[in-house]
Structure formats: structure tokens, C-alpha cells
Amino acid sequence: SQTIHQWPATLVQPVGSPLSLECTVEGTSNPNLYWYRQAAGRGLQLLFYSVGIGQISSEVPQNLSASRPQDRQFILSSKKLLLSDSGFYLCAWTEYRGTQYFGPGTRLTVL
Amino acid sequence: KQEVTQIPAALSVPEGENLVLNCSFTDSAIYNLQWFRQDPGKGLTSLLLIQSSQREQTSGRLNASLDKSSGRSTLYIAASQPGDSATYLCAGNRLAFGKGNQVVVIP
Numbered sequence: 393s394q395t396i397h398q399w400p401a402t403l404v405q406p407v408g409s410p411l412s413l414e415c416t417v418e419g420t421s422n423p424n425l426y427w428y429r430q431a432a433g434r435g436l437q438l439l440f441y442s443v444g445i446g447q448i449s450s451e452v453p454q455n456l457s458a459s460r461p462q463d464r465q466f467i468l469s470s471k472k473l474l475l476s477d478s479g480f481y482l483c484a485w486t487e488y489r490g491t492q493y494f495g496p497g498t499r500l501t502v503l
Numbered sequence: 504k505q506e507v508t509q510i511p512a513a514l515s516v517p518e519g520e521n522l523v524l525n526c527s528f529t530d531s532a533i534y535n536l537q538w539f540r541q542d543p544g545k546g547l548t549s550l551l552l553i554q555s556s557q558r559e560q561t562s563g564r565l566n567a568s569l570d571k572s573s574g575r576s577t578l579y580i581a582a583s584q585p586g587d588s589a590t591y592l593c594a595g596n597r598l599a600f601g602k603g604n605q606v607v608v609i610p
Contacts, residue, residue, distance in 0.1 A: 434602070435600050439599075491549050492537055493549060494548070496545065499542075
């Protein structure tokens, strides 16, 4: 069966510090991968999606970036965090036009 | 760009009542629609996926319908239980999400 992992589960970072969140998927090949952010009281915002290694599409301009160094690994990064980057970050995967599965999420607080 | 709206934003029902949650979307060229459940502080759990060629999907007490012509999907939960308390989200093309229906089932 397929499994999706995210770490860390929670993170508290000062403004201006770097960020690296990792997501890995097991049990499938060539998945479509996604990063979402869910801010308090707001809906899910799609940040990045990837249909293959090295292929990243950005949905919203911001100070975040994403990379996909391996087929089942998706990384969300920032060089300098802003207060507005606080939120709940969710990684997800799908097969082509199939069911979407989400990871457990990372709660990021920027102080 | 696909926009998804969910009504009502929040509702409370007594245990045993049926729940009807509505989702509307702007792009009728939808190839599937998915319903999710989210518990506080948790990730999303997939409930049902309806392909564009289907009219409905059922799983246990859950039934979801899709009407592409009117741009609507409805999630129906029969005989609600306190454990059904959660936020329910729908997502359409390009995985545009609604803000969710926050449900509280009162014992």
C-alpha cells in the first residue's frame, strides 16, 4: 500500500531563517506531487506541484521554492522565512486523474 | 481558473440526523471531484472520488453526487454520529479546494 511521510511534524523558526520540509512517498512510482499551505481560518492553497523529477510548477509567487530530486521525494524550501509563512503545510500525491492522498502535515510557526 | 464554494460554512446537527453538504464549482470541464475529511490539526483523508463519467459514489453511510451541468456536488452522510464531527472539503480540477463545511454532530 502507498504511504506518504512528512517531517518534521512541528517547527518553530525565527523570521529570516531558512526552511526545509521534506515529503516522501512509498509504494508508487512516478506520482504527481503537491505542496499546499493551510493558514489559520483559510482554505487550502496550492503552492507547487510536480509531474516528474526536476519538473516543478509554481502556483503562487512567494519566497518559497520546491524541488524534486528523486521520483518520490518532494522538498519545500525557503532562504528567509517571513511571518506570513506560518501555517500548516501539507504534501500530497496522486496518480494521473486519480485519488489524492495527503500526508500528516507540518505545523510551521514563524516568530 | 477553477473556483470552489462550499455551503454552509458551518453547521451543527443532533446525532442521528442526515447531513447534506454542498459544493459548487465554476469550471464544468471537470474530470473528477473528490471529497475529503479533515480533523483538527490533521491532514486530509480522502472519502470519495467521483470521475466525470460518474453521477455518484457510495461508501457506507456516505454518498456523493456530481452534476457537471449545474456545477454542483453534494455529500450526503446518513444517520450522523459524533465521530462525523470534522471539516469536509471538496476539490475539483487542478485540485482547487473549497474552504470546507465545518460539521459538529451533537450527541
